[in-house]
Amino acid sequence: MVKRQRLSCFKGICGCLLLLPLLTLISCSDNDDKHSSSLPQLSAAESSQLLTCTDLAGQFSFANTEITAVETVAAGTLTVGGHDIAEHCLVTGKMNERASWVNTAVEDASYAISFEMRLPVDWNGRFFYQGNGGLDGSVKTAVGAVSGGGYLTNALDMGFAVISSDAGHSGNSPFFGLDPQARLDYGYNAVASLTPMAKALITAAYGRGPDRSYIGGTSNGGRHTMVAATREPEEYDGYMVGAPGFHLPKAAIAQLFGAQQYAKVIEKEGVTPALSGNSSNLNLAFTQEERQLVADAILEKCDALDGATDGMVEDVEGCHNSFNLLTAVPTCTSDRDGTCLSEDQKSAISAIYSGARNSQGEALYNDWPYDPGLISSGWAAWEFDNSVTNRDPVSVAFVFMSPPEDPSVNDDTLGYALDFNMDTDAPKIFETSGIYTESAWSFMTPVNETNLSVLRDRGAKMIVYHGTCDPVFSVNDTTDWYDAVTEANDGDATDFVRFFRVPGMSHSRNGIATDQFDALSALVDWVEKGVKPDRIIATARGDVNNPGGQNTEIPDSWDPNRTRPLCPYPKIAVFTGTDATSDQIEDAANFTCQ
Structure with a gap:
């Protein structure tokens, strides 16, 4: 050719x-x-069982990180491809909370890198970082798409521990771009900050870190992945x-x-x-x-x-x-x-x-x-x-x-x-x-x-x-x-x-x-x-x-x-x-x- x-x-x-x-x-x-x-x-990777879920709220500690909620999610609460996702632990939190660098009539918010992490009871020993699309700004459900359209499975369904974030800003407004640190979080710093924290959270939940770690996404999520590479x-x-x-x-x-x-x-x-x-x-x-x-x-x-x-x-x-x-x-x-x-x-x-x-x-x-x-x-x-x-x-x-x-x-x-x-x-x-x-x-x-x-x-x-x-x-x-x-x-x-x-x-x-x-x-x-x-x-x-x-x-x-x-x-x-x-x-x- x-x-x-x-x-x-x-x-x-x-x-x-x-x-x-x-x-x-x-x-x-x-x-x-x-x-x-x-x-x-x-x-x-080798599989393991979840050791603890709700206790993570009081047991897990990581620099500049606040765990805001921990709950057990019953099997069948989420579905993909017509079948139920198994029982897992949902952890939500935020990192690097701060006041905005700028203060104008349209941009006077506080900032943080908000996240959710889903930890399967039956874990396959793998971690998946879910890169989200568009301008980010919201924490999408941490399931981890496998690519393409019309998913029949996802990373969570396959037994991965999965994290998702808002990439450092909340809401649909593009005005986060007025804040220079929010720009950097969106560009690359959210992945850099969340990755070691997520691995530490996995260690706390399973008694060991992930054997293998994966990152993926499409569109801006694909960009996140190439930047991480x-x-x-x-x-x-x-x-x-x-x-x-x-x-x-x-x-x-x-x-x-x-x-x-x-x-x-x-x-x-x-x-x-x-x-x-x-x-x-x-x-x-x-x-x-x-x-x-x-x-x-x-x-x-x-x-x-x-x-x-x-x-x-x-x-x-x-x-x-x-x-x-x-x-x-x-x-x-x-x-x-x-x-x-x-x-x-x-x-x-x-x-x-x-x-x-x-x-x-x-x-x-x-x-x-x-x-x-x-x-x-x-x-x-x-x-x-x-x-x-x-x-x-x-x-x-x-x-x-x-x-x-x-x-x-x-x-x-x-x-x-x-x-x-x-x-x-x-x-x-x-x-x-x-x-x-x-x-x-x-x-x-x-x-x-x-x-x-x-x-x-x-x-x-x-x-x-x-x-x-x-x-x-x-x-x-x-x-x-x-x-x-x-x-x-x-x-x-x-x-x-x-x-x-x-x-x-x-x-x-x-x-x-x-x-x-x-x-x-x-x-x-x-x-x-x-x-x-x-x-x-x-x-x-x-x-x-x-x-x-x-x-x-x-x-x-x-x-x-x-x-x-x-x-x-x-x-x-x-x-x-x-x-x-x-x-x-x-x-x-x-x-x-x-």
């Missing part, structure tokens, strides 16, 4: 370590400790990274760039961009009917590249070489009617897929692959709504900019997104100012992101998965990162990190995809048994009876329970059955990773 060559530059920074700012730029050759052909094999490489044995926003500040800027392109289309047609609640009218620039037109054109050029015409594009690189929006989709000669795209639409869509750029043509973020999953509702929500409402604009304004913007921006997120200056505003993610002594690029991203030598040499492993139709974090960005990690390890990193692309999957889950899979079990088997994940079987969720929940966007032409192998990049799933026109295309057994 021929790999597509890409190079991203921002503030004049290009080269082997993709998308790193100058102050942290380290040559690929700095990864001096080359991987050996025989890495350590870690032993398997470079900042906490000795703390975890397995890292499960989903749809990683590891370059989140740049990706958020790219969302604003996309909104600006859509706005140009409708403004030229006499429509003023507007919001109604949490939705915008930017979808008028690229309607559902027109997205279906483009999806059909992508499938015409790319569907059969993997040997099966099945509504999925496995060969991302091949599709890049085969599909050209300008020539594959008709250009309107009169009014738009759903059978063509106007020249303005093609210009806007091409610019978005080529990646955000400033007026000098310098890349601000990576490009995206064309994928037929763009017809999904999740894709549309990120492109037309989250890009101009209470997601990306407020993240950029209050968390990633230095100094943060005036709080009044929150009253006009659409205006902020459309007026954001790609020349003068975008570079502020690399800047520091006053009490904001660490830039967003520093606290949000992995440190020297291609050097995973400490993790590698311990025998730890990493599995990364990413949907090819993710509209907010480009799978091409993750692909470039993996290529750079490979280069930094003598051209082969497969003995400790593997990357799986999920065709058609939108952000973290859903889309026109087989998105139900278990990466955590594959990771455990790799870490503790040395079983390399040569493929992970994924299932569609078109069946209303799917215990993990139905994905209503699965096409009627698919078997609702279609399976596919997810293949470690650069391999793709290729049809090797005997009849590509039969039901053989619904079964992963008829596909091999090549």
